[in-house]
Amino acid sequence: MSNLEDTAFEERLTFSTFGCDPFKADPRTPDREDADVTIRLEGAEGMDLRAPDGRKIKVWSFENKSVPDGQRRLTYPSAPIRVRQGQIVHTRLSTSKGPHTVHHHGIEPSTANDGVGHVSFEVGDSYTYQWQPSSPGTFFYHCHRNTVLHFELGMFGLLIVDPPSGPGSIYEGGPTYDVEQAWVADDMDPRFHAISNHDAGLCGLDVGLNRFEPKYFLLSGVFNNRTMTDSRTMVSAKLGQRILIRLLNASYSILRVALGCDAEWVACDGRNMGQDPWCDTVPIPAGTPFELTTAQRYDLILSPPARGTYPVRMEFRHWITGEIQDRGAGVVQTKVVVS
Amino acid sequence: MKRRTFMQIGAAGGAAAAIGMKTASGIARSSDTEFALTISPANTELIDGTWVYTLSYFLGSSRPSPEIRVTEGEEISITVTNKDTQTHGFAIPGIASATIPAIEPGATAHVVFKAPWAGSFLYVDPYKEPLNRILGLHGAFIVEAEEGKTPYGSETPFSGPKQTPQVQALFDALGGGDPRFPGDQWRRNDLRRDKLWLFSQTDPALNARVAAGEMVDPAKVKANFVPRYFTINGLSGYDTAIHEGSHSDDDDDDWDDDDNPAGRIMPSGKEGEPCLIRTMNAGLANHSVHIHGNHCFILSGVDSEYRNECALYCFERDVWQLSPMQRTDVLLPFKRPPDIPLSAWPPKDEPFPLRYVMHCHFELSQTAGGGNYPQGAVTHWEMTAPL
Ligand SMILES: [Cu+2]
Numbered sequence: 001m002s003n004l005e006d007t008a009f010e011e012r013l014t015f016s017t018f019g020c021d022p023f024k025a026d027p028r029t030p031d032r033e034d035a036d037v038t039i040r041l042e043g044a045e046g047m048d049l050r051a052p053d054g055r056k057i058k059v060w061s062f063e064n065k066s067v068p069d070g071q072r073r074l075t076y077p078s079a080p081i082r083v084r085q086g087q088i089v090h091t092r093l094s095t096s097k098g099p100h101t102v103h104h105h106g107i108e109p110s111t112a113n114d115g116v117g118h119v120s121f122e123v124g125d126s127y128t129y130q131w132q133p134s135s136p137g138t139f140f141y142h143c144h145r146n147t148v149l150h151f152e153l154g155m156f157g158l159l160i161v162d163p164p165s166g167p168g169s170i171y172e173g174g175p176t177y178d179v180e181q182a183w184v185a186d187d188m189d190p191r192f193h194a195i196s197n198h199d200a201g202l203c204g205l206d207v208g209l210n211r212f213e214p215k216y217f218l219l220s221g222v223f224n225n226r227t228m229t230d231s232r233t234m235v236s237a238k239l240g241q242r243i244l245i246r247l248l249n250a251s252y253s254i255l256r257v258a259l260g261c262d263a264e265w266v267a268c269d270g271r272n273m274g275q276d277p278w279c280d281t282v283p284i285p286a287g288t289p290f291e292l293t294t295a296q297r298y299d300l301i302l303s304p305p306a307r308g309t310y311p312v313r314m315e316f317r318h319w320i321t322g323e324i325q326d327r328g329a330g331v332v333q334t335k336v337v338v339s
Numbered sequence: 340m341k342r343r344t345f346m347q348i349g350a351a352g353g354a355a356a357a358i359g360m361k362t363a364s365g366i367a368r369s370s371d372t373e374f375a376l377t378i379s380p381a382n383t384e385l386i387d388g389t390w391v392y393t394l395s396y397f398l399g400s401s402r403p404s405p406e407i408r409v410t411e412g413e414e415i416s417i418t419v420t421n422k423d424t425q426t427h428g429f430a431i432p433g434i435a436s437a438t439i440p441a442i443e444p445g446a447t448a449h450v451v452f453k454a455p456w457a458g459s460f461l462y463v464d465p466y467k468e469p470l471n472r473i474l475g476l477h478g479a480f481i482v483e484a485e486e487g488k489t490p491y492g493s494e495t496p497f498s499g500p501k502q503t504p505q506v507q508a509l510f511d512a513l514g515g516g517d518p519r520f521p522g523d524q525w526r527r528n529d530l531r532r533d534k535l536w537l538f539s540q541t542d543p544a545l546n547a548r549v550a551a552g553e554m555v556d557p558a559k560v561k562a563n564f565v566p567r568y569f570t571i572n573g574l575s576g577y578d579t580a581i582h583e584g585s586h587s588d589d590d591d592d593d594w595d596d597d598d599n600p601a602g603r604i605m606p607s608g609k610e611g612e613p614c615l616i617r618t619m620n621a622g623l624a625n626h627s628v629h630i631h632g633n634h635c636f637i638l639s640g641v642d643s644e645y646r647n648e649c650a651l652y653c654f655e656r657d658v659w660q661l662s663p664m665q666r667t668d669v670l671l672p673f674k675r676p677p678d679i680p681l682s683a684w685p686p687k688d689e690p691f692p693l694r695y696v697m698h699c700h701f702e703l704s705q706t707a708g709g710g711n712y713p714q715g716a717v718t719h720w721e722m723t724a725p726l
């Protein structure tokens with residue numbers, strides 16, 4: 001038996017436990033099964049990034065403790081998780097600097113394993129989240145405590161579910177790819193990153209978390225002054241290779257994307273298209289802009305028919321005005337090079 | 340702290356008779372074809388206890404922003420009395436014949452129109468657009484299908500001639516032979532299977548300027564809009580999530596299903612009881628509607644003239660974009676949450692109901708008054724039992 005004392009399963013939801021003082025507990029995982037894979041995350045760990053203008057930006061990250069000491073390093077975004085469809089996965093969170101949670105975004109486990117404090121509990125010391133991904137695709141994970149702040153500060157990472165046979169196709173028997181690139185779009189408001197209190201605003205103080213004025217724009221952790229050349233962002237492929245792009249909008253902007261070559265949209269939000277009569281795949285002709293709202297994922301297959309350099313442009317647009325953020329500076333560019 | 344939203348009808352400043360009342364409840368039923376609305380200012384209490392000046396359409400004396408439900412093809416008559424000191428109007432974008440461009444203070448105006456093909460609409464004040472709309476002059480106008488069946492006989496919220504093959508295929512798969520959707524088909528004429536999420540936002544500074552008598556230029560509203568409160572059906576945070584026995588003892592326990600405005604928001608049912616959710620945005624900010632527990636299928640949107648249209652791609656999404664004045668119907672399939680280990684279903688240690696949040700992923704909208712996470716545009720749904 002697990003012990004669900006001090007959680008939403010046994011306690012009453014009130015105005016206070018909904019927001020200011022959510023349930024905090026470290027129960028044994030209910031309905032626990034043996035795991036095929038165990039991932040050990042610790043957070044929040046702080047680190048500094050150096051912005052293109054020289055400014056130091058503090059971020060918080062989950063550290064992947066499954067990687068042996070010495071090989072492990074903190075990254076922004078946090079360490080990616082990669083598992084296979086059908087595996088029983090245990091994500092073991094140990095917390096530092098106050099309570100946190102892990103919500104595997106797009107993964108749909110039981111309530112206790114979903115990482116939302118007011119309907120379950122936040123983690124005081126440690127908890128093992130149990131899930132068994134049923135669908136291959138592109139997901140992410142993030143902390144769901146004071147999310148407006150913890151997500152912005154970097155407590156998120158990419159989560160990829162491969163089909164049982166592993167990387168190389170987007171689902172068993174589905175479209176294949178030779179080259180893979182993840183594009184995680186993100187924007188940063190330095191004012192948020194200057195907040196050191198993890199619980200800022202939680203109990204009613206006005207800390208301005210309704211306003212977001214990003215000054216820095218990143219792709220897969222790379223500031224936009226280096227995205228044209230960094231191997232984490234640009235794509236290099238040989239003629240005839242099929243390229244899979246896993247695109248995630250982890251910003252607080254609407255992301256408008258235009259690709260210099262044709263693409264086929266083959267999956268969205270971790271669900272395959274083209275398998276059911278109600279949702280075919282969608283061709284996206286070169287130069288046709290498309291939008292991702294916050295937290296959406298698009299999986300795109302590119303197979304450029306000729307050698308060349310294909311530009312990629314992403315605009316970060318304000319959620320109210322629709323204007324490009326930071327007076328037009330909110331743009332990330334990269335490229336796909338076919339040789 | 341009181342955790343119930345209250346309104347005082349009448350002018351700002353408190354000169355009016357004050358009646359404590361609940362917001363966003365009353366549903367005008369689809370058997371009605373005549374509706375009498377009143378436009379009136381009110382003071383409204385927000386989730387953190389802040390009071391703001393608002394404007395609302397009322398049905399009767401105490402039902403702000405009523406959800407109006409009609410049946411397609413019927414002749415609908417709407418009478419609007421303007422009890423404010425400023426000019427207002429009435430319009431349903433996508434139904435051009437339902438427009439009253441202007442109603443002078445103290446005047447009553449009337450419009451008669453034929454209800455179009457079934458779908459989800461918004462009624463708004465088109466006068467000084469978008470100023471009056473964002474101050475609260477908006478509500479949901481739902482047109483139900485007369486029949487709504489697919490050629491195979493599955494019930495849908497849309498009329499046969501407007502259904503796309505994609506929407507038909509999806510509703511035919513529910514509760515049918517497809518092992519991914521065991522259980523029941525979608526059922527119409529059952530509000531437990533038909534929920535409403537009407538999003539909006541409030542910038543109290545704007546409301547205060549209007550309350551002070553300032554003539555605000557509607558063309559400048561959007562550029563200066565800094566929302567501090569985020570609502571679904573007029574409610575925020577904890578108030579969207581009150582279910583029986585869950586709210587605190589010092590609240591008077593007088594909710595019943597029809598009277599609990601959170602009940603119009605929160606889907607509740609067993610595995611295999613698919614639920615329609617009509618999502619719409621009367622505000623000025625985009626929302627990124629994100630649901631936990633199940634992905635949803637996109638069923639409809641609006642065309643360039645705000646008419647309802649069924650989807651050609653029923654994307655299975657956990658996030659959909661809801662831009663201002665957008666209306667998107669989605670289907671929450673109520674499937675077994677698919678990533679619970681099969682060997683652990685149904686759960687033994689973990690009790691039902693399983694509860695899953697829905698929130699906007701522009702997390703700024705999860706705040707109230709600049710903090711108070713998650714007292715913004717959030718709610719949850721619950722699965723009460725396995726098949
Ligand atoms: Cu998320």
Ligand SMILES: [Cu+2]
Nearest residue numbers: 103629631698
């Ligand atoms: Cu979430």
